[in-house]
Amino acid sequence: xxxxxxxxxxxxxxxxxxxxxxxxxxxxxxxxxxxxxxxxxxxxxxxxxxxxxxxxxxxxxxxxxxxxxxxxxxxxxxxxxxxxxxxxxxxxxxxxxxxxxxxxxxxxxxxxxxxxxxxxxxxxxxxxxxxxxxxxxxxxxxxxxxxxxxxxxxxxxxxxxxxxxxxxxxxxxxxxxxxxxxxxxxxxxxxxxxxxxxxxxxxxxxxxxxxxxxxxxxxxxxxxxxxxxxxxxxxxxxxxxxxxxxxxxxxxxxxxxxxxxxxxxxxxxxxxxxxxxxxxxxxxxxxxxxxxxxxxxxxxxxxxxxxxxxxxxxxxxxxxxxxxxxxxxxxxxxxxxxxxxxxxxxxxxxxxxxxxxxxxxxxxxxxxxxxxxxxxxxxxxxxxxxxxxxxxxxxxxxxxxxxxxxxxxxxxxxxxxxxxxxxxxxxxxxxxxxxxxxxxxxxxxxxxxxxxxxxxxxxxxxxxxxxxxxxxxxxxxxxxxxxxxxxxxxxxxxxxxxxxxxxxxxxxxxxxxxxxxxxxxxxxxxxxxxxxxxxxxxxxxxxxxxxxxxxxxxxxxxxxxxxxxxxxxxxxxxxxxxxxxxxxxxxxxxxxxxxxx
RNA sequence: GGCCCUGUAGUUAAAUGGAUAUAACCAGCGUUUCCUAAACGCUAAUUCCAAGUUCGAUUCUUGGCAGGGCUACCA
Numbered sequence: 001x002x003x004x005x006x007x008x009x010x011x012x013x014x015x016x017x018x019x020x021x022x023x024x025x026x027x028x029x030x031x032x033x034x035x036x037x038x039x040x041x042x043x044x045x046x047x048x049x050x051x052x053x054x055x056x057x058x059x060x061x062x063x064x065x066x067x068x069x070x071x072x073x074x075x076x077x078x079x080x081x082x083x084x085x086x087x088x089x090x091x092x093x094x095x096x097x098x099x100x101x102x103x104x105x106x107x108x109x110x111x112x113x114x115x116x117x118x119x120x121x122x123x124x125x126x127x128x129x130x131x132x133x134x135x136x137x138x139x140x141x142x143x144x145x146x147x148x149x150x151x152x153x154x155x156x157x158x159x160x161x162x163x164x165x166x167x168x169x170x171x172x173x174x175x176x177x178x179x180x181x182x183x184x185x186x187x188x189x190x191x192x193x194x195x196x197x198x199x200x201x202x203x204x205x206x207x208x209x210x211x212x213x214x215x216x217x218x219x220x221x222x223x224x225x226x227x228x229x230x231x232x233x234x235x236x237x238x239x240x241x242x243x244x245x246x247x248x249x250x251x252x253x254x255x256x257x258x259x260x261x262x263x264x265x266x267x268x269x270x271x272x273x274x275x276x277x278x279x280x281x282x283x284x285x286x287x288x289x290x291x292x293x294x295x296x297x298x299x300x301x302x303x304x305x306x307x308x309x310x311x312x313x314x315x316x317x318x319x320x321x322x323x324x325x326x327x328x329x330x331x332x333x334x335x336x337x338x339x340x341x342x343x344x345x346x347x348x349x350x351x352x353x354x355x356x357x358x359x360x361x362x363x364x365x366x367x368x369x370x371x372x373x374x375x376x377x378x379x380x381x382x383x384x385x386x387x388x389x390x391x392x393x394x395x396x397x398x399x400x401x402x403x404x405x406x407x408x409x410x411x412x413x414x415x416x417x418x419x420x421x422x423x424x425x426x427x428x429x430x431x432x433x434x435x436x437x438x439x440x441x442x443x444x445x446x447x448x449x450x451x452x453x454x455x456x457x458x459x460x461x462x463x464x465x466x467x468x469x470x471x472x473x474x475x476x477x478x479x480x481x482x483x484x485x486x487x488x489x490x491x492x493x494x495x496x497x498x499x500x501x502x503x504x505x506x507x508x509x510x511x512x513x514x515x516x517x518x519x520x521x522x523x524x525x526x527x528x529x530x531x532x533x534x535x536x537x538x539x540x541x542x543x544x545x546x547x548x549x550x551x552x553x554x555x556x557x558x559x560x561x562x563x564x565x566x567x568x569x570x571x572x573x574x575x576x577x578x579x580x581x582x583x584x585x586x587x588x589x590x591x592x593x594x595x596x597x
Numbered sequence: 598g599g600c601c602c603u604g605u606a607g608u609u610a611a612a613u614g615g616a617u618a619u620a621a622c623c624a625g626c627g628u629u630u631c632c633u634a635a636a637c638g639c640u641a642a643u644u645c646c647a648a649g650u651u652c653g654a655u656u657c658u659u660g661g662c663a664g665g666g667c668u669a670c671c672a
Contacts, residue, residue, distance in 0.1 A: 036615075038613095041617090053614095056652085168672065171671075364666095366600080390602085459609085465609090476621085478620070493633095494632090529613095537610095545620085551637065552636095555637040555638080560632070
């Protein structure tokens with residue numbers, strides 16, 4: 001067996017071997033993926049375990065007998081297996097240490113370990129997608145980190161990735177900020193006030209809602225029903241008028257709209273940069289909101305859509321268990337769904353991607369389901385590639401965040417808060433020596449962001465999460481800084497040993513050393529799984545377990561004072577490999593790995 | 598009403614249908630002469646309820662219960 005030629009992962013190799021042997025013994029074809037290979041539980045002897053219960057029907061033998069025969073044949077046939085034992089229907093296999101030794105030698109200096117070859121597939125990931133009437137808040141961060149991380153993971157596993165941001169820059173919401181600014185802004189600008197552009201615009205959005213509520217109260221006082229008053233409040237009518245002017249291309253309105261949007265973009269830029277995320281392609285809804293109409297009309301001609309008496313255009317999805325959905329109003333204008341249809345087609349025409357991932361909250365599950373179905377019915381080529389990466393909302397302990405009420409945890413504040421906790425912790429631990437002022441600032445930022453990103457990415461995306469600002473963020477345990485710390489410790493050791501030549505050595509490895517290598521060997525596979533499942537939390541869990549295992553190893557093994565020179569070299573090699581994998585895992589999550597902390 | 602998602606130690610999270618359900622935080626007790634105690638070790642504690650399928654169910658099916666979301670000619 002030559003590691004250089006090795007394409008298969010160890011688990012895959014076990015499966016292939018097992019299938020082959022089963023075929024030889026029983027003359028039964030078992031599909032490779034039907035063979036279950038698990039990690040052997042620590043209380044048993046062995047590295048990997050084949051579950052033999054599923055074979056009993058076709059082999060007409062007891063699980064123990066199948067396991068026994070399979071184990072004997074595997075050990076006799078392939079030198080990667082050194083021994084086996086059978087407990088009930090579980091066949092525990094021990095893997096030859098030589099295998100891991102060769103693996104170590106082949107990869108400990110390989111910076112691209114974990115990376116897969118290009119697979120020719122193109123994926124677009126749309127994420128972030130903010131409205132321009134308010135700053136980015138904590139809930140958006142989950143979206144942004146998920147999208148960015150997923151893009152990294154897909155690139156690493158061989159996809160060509162386009163990161164897209166669809167900016168929702170038009171509509172009644174931005175008009176609300178505009179009208180409040182016109183009324184009470186007195187010409188305030190980010191420069192004149194010193195307020196970050198997106199926050200400034202967001203403040204007027206909140207102000208709009210305050211004014212609206214006041215007007216509402218007055219109307220209700222006058223004896224008007226609340227629901228009626230909500231539609232009659234003068235400021236709302238003004239905002240709607242502003243939207244009409246915008247649509248009519250009114251010069252002053254457009255100018256103000258552009259100005260305020262520019263403020264917001266400048267603010268967003270700062271935030272995105274601070275968060276360490278970027279995009280390849282921006283789409284603006286003001287450019288795309290009229291599209292989709294032609295497609296709808298074409299669908300009408302082909303009788304996929306139908307028209308009601310008031311000329312509104314609909315699609316009937318009841319046969320698919322959904323509702324009827326409006327696509328064009330009676331006056332011929334588009335709705336949200338129509339725009340999304342248009343944008344989906346536009347994106348596809350731009351890139352012809354195989355997959356289009358939308359990172360959007362789970363409250364839009366229905367919308368996305370309908371969007372995909374309509375595109376399929378319209379026989380648009382982009383339809384089948386659409387995937388909704390649906391994630392649960394981030395809630396505060398006292399309920400949902402509402403930017404209308406200013407009841408949000410702001411993203412910029414959050415980053416600043418985390419950075420200052422990092423600073424406080426570092427200072428308390430007295431670990432500031434040997435750093436320049438500049439390096440310290442960078443370190444605090446690395447640690448604060450690391451904690452924040454890891455915290456939001458470690459949970460399965462589809463689960464909603466509750467964020468408790470006081471209690472939830474920690475620097476111990478299942479956190480970013482824990483892994484960063486492990487990385488920094490390894491770096492320290494390697495710095496001390498940097499004049500030692502890491503030549504190939506053959507040693508008897510301990511169980512824990514073997515365990516580390518076994519874990520690392522699974523890394524490429526794990527990345528593939530994270531990519532197929534669109535789930536960065538798998539990477540979080542993996543690198544956390546690896547860091548934990550390494551820390552435990554470190555407590556039990558001497559490295560620089562190992563018994564023999566060979567042992568030291570071997571452990572330095574293992575450490576190098578662990579460091580590389582931790583750094584790569586963190587990088588895929590968008591987190592930096594400090595050399596010292 | 599209909600549809601979708603989620604219920605696992607005190608808390609936050611794991612577990613392609615597999616062995617005695619796994620970690621972290623919190624609590625209690627310990628550990629610093631290779632690297633950095635942001636670490637390591639030990640102790641205690643968990644599958645919402647009821648049926649079903651299975652050799653085997655946290656996982657699949659059905660029915661409850663609880664929480665959230667969607668069900669706009671807003672975006």
